[in-house]
Amino acid sequence: MQAMQYKILLPADYDMQIIKNRVNQSGYKMDGFEDLLFKAYLISEQGNDNLTNSYCPLYVWSHTNGMTKFIFDGYFDNIIDSFGWQNINIGITTKIELEDNFFHSKYVLEEHHAIPVQAKLKNFSFKITKHQDQVGNVVIYNPDKWQYTLFTFFKEKPASQQKNIYQILYLANGIVPAIY
Template sequence: MQAMQYKVGLPADYDMEIIRNRIRNNGNKTDGFTDLLFKAYLINDKSAGDLENSYSPLYVWKQTEGMTKFIFDGFFDNIIGSFGWQNIEIGVTQTVNLSESFPKSKYILEEYHDITEAASLNGFEFKSESYDDLLGQVTIYNPDKWKYVTFSFFGNRPQNTDKKIYTILHLSLDK
């Protein structure tokens, strides 16, 4: 499986209701999209206490063909038209653990880690935090950057953390 994410930073005074309406009106268009395991429509909202405004959807693809279709068959053009040319971060899924309650996810906690230079990667351990009320967890690595990221999914907003938290406005799932 592959994953992709583009992060659209928005001005501090941006009306995030524009993004909410966009997702409310169009989010279901990726429900059941070819080869898509899920797409989480993620935002940060400064007016809700986040450090910044952003729109940062996260996709996990079962097959490369669906991702290629999304990027090159006109679907990504909606992003280009609305937000300009965006870099898409691509990674390989190391783990995808989704509970039966995963569709109830409302928040994602993001944790980045470095993969440090070593004489051998044999036995490398991907570390991820364990949480009590976890609905899912996905770890994605990128050897181009020698980093990995773990996304942890929750029904309630995690408290007392210094990690980046996104709000999920819609979760498109495989049908």
């Protein structure tokens, strides 16, 4: 499985209701998308325990065909039209744990970890922090940057001192047939 995410940093005075309305009106269109396991429509709002306004959707794909279709068949053009050219971070999933109530998630904690230079990678262990009340986690590694990211999903906002907590506006389920 692969994952992709683009992070759109928005100005401090950006009206985040624009993003919320956009997702509310069209987020469901990703339900049932080819090869999609899920898409989390993530935002952060400055002053709401975050340092910046951002829109940072996270996609987890079971195969690359759907991801390629999304990027090159006009769907990603909506992002380019609205926000300009964006770099897409691509990674490989190494662990996915989703509980039965995963699709009720409302928040995501994002934690970055380096994969240090070492003599051998055999038996490398990805550090996975277990949090109380989590309903899922996804570990994505990126060997061209030698780092991995742990995304932990919650139904309620976690009591964390970290600043990389995103609100989920909508969680698209790629397994369900799309309704347009």
